[in-house]
């Protein structure tokens with residue numbers, strides 16, 4: 254049973270890289286709140302739901318223990334937080350907060366493969382994930398845990414190499430380190446508690462998940478409308494990126510051409526429009542999609 258009677262709880266990062274995008278997703282799923290005095294808890298006005306704003310490291314535990322029904326957290330934090338007990342399950346990847354946990358080394362260290370780390374010290378904030386990575390490859394290395402500023406460890410001679418999150422690579426570059434092997438690819442995920450909510454809230458929980466799924470799948474998706482010569486229909490539908498079966502409709506007074514409407518799940522670039530045009534398409538419109546279910 255959820256700990257608060259009559260209300261669902263969603264755990265989100267209070268401040269940091271995932272905070273804004275997590276609230277955007279929840280807002281796009283139709284939830285409304287006003288920021289009150291209580292910084293820890295946002296009370297949703299239009300549904301019996303509270304948003305619990307916490308350090309991201311605490312989110313997997315809150316969700317695993319049933320303190321929260323849902324949570325939004327990076328896969329890196331979720332993996333690092335796994336233990337022997339009941340865990341939160343991943344409902345879906347959310348497409349933001351993408352980063353990679355990588356081994357990085359200074360130029361003075363000869364690195365060919367993880368075996369090059371044998372006998373060395375590696376600094377990281379992700380000791381469990383790194384230990385598993387090394388064990389799977391039979392590499393014996395010491396791990397020194399740092400909560401932040403991991404990239405300074407080689408300069409301070411605290412460690413020979415590091416294992417840290419990378420996205421643009423600017424932090425590594427600024428510290429004279431080079432990215433090597435990938436330990437984990439990560440993005441934000443929606444996680445769900447193994448503890449069921451009280452029965453009266455199950456329907457709301459399912460509906461929030463479905464709405465979030467709709468928001469995520471409509472992100473980047475486009476609605477494309479165009480006119481196509483019948484003779485080029487196969488070629489044109491093949492060019493449309495990530496379109497399932499497009500809708501094909503007659504055009505009034507035209508036997509030789511049809512209107513094609515398609516939902517494209519992948520980005521529609523100018524290059525795609527140029528290819529469509531070259532294949533005979535005309536009157537091409539690309540529209541954003543606000544909601545999808």
Ligand SMILES: Nc1ncnc2c1ncn2[C@@H]1O[C@H](COP(=O)(O)OP(=O)(O)OP(=O)(O)O)[C@@H](O)[C@H]1O
Nearest residue numbers: 266269270271308309310327330350351352418420
């Ligand atoms: N450079 C990055 N680019 C994209 N996503 C990142 C990057 N660094 C981290 N992330 C993702 O964002 C999550 C949150 O990062 P952030 O730096 O805000 O965490 P934090 O400092 O641990 O915050 P908290 O105070 O909540 O503990 C990370 O766990 C990771 O999933």
Ligand SMILES: O=P(O)(O)OC[C@H]1O[C@H](OP(=O)(O)OP(=O)(O)O)[C@H](O)[C@@H]1O
Nearest residue numbers: 270401402418419420421422423424425
């Ligand atoms: O490859 P880059 O784009 O440079 O990003 C990588 C940096 O981003 C993260 O830290 P963040 O900036 O979130 O600060 P933190 O270490 O205080 O969490 C991560 O720990 C790296 O230091």
Ligand SMILES: [Mg+2]
Nearest residue numbers: 308309310311
């Ligand atoms: Mg944290």
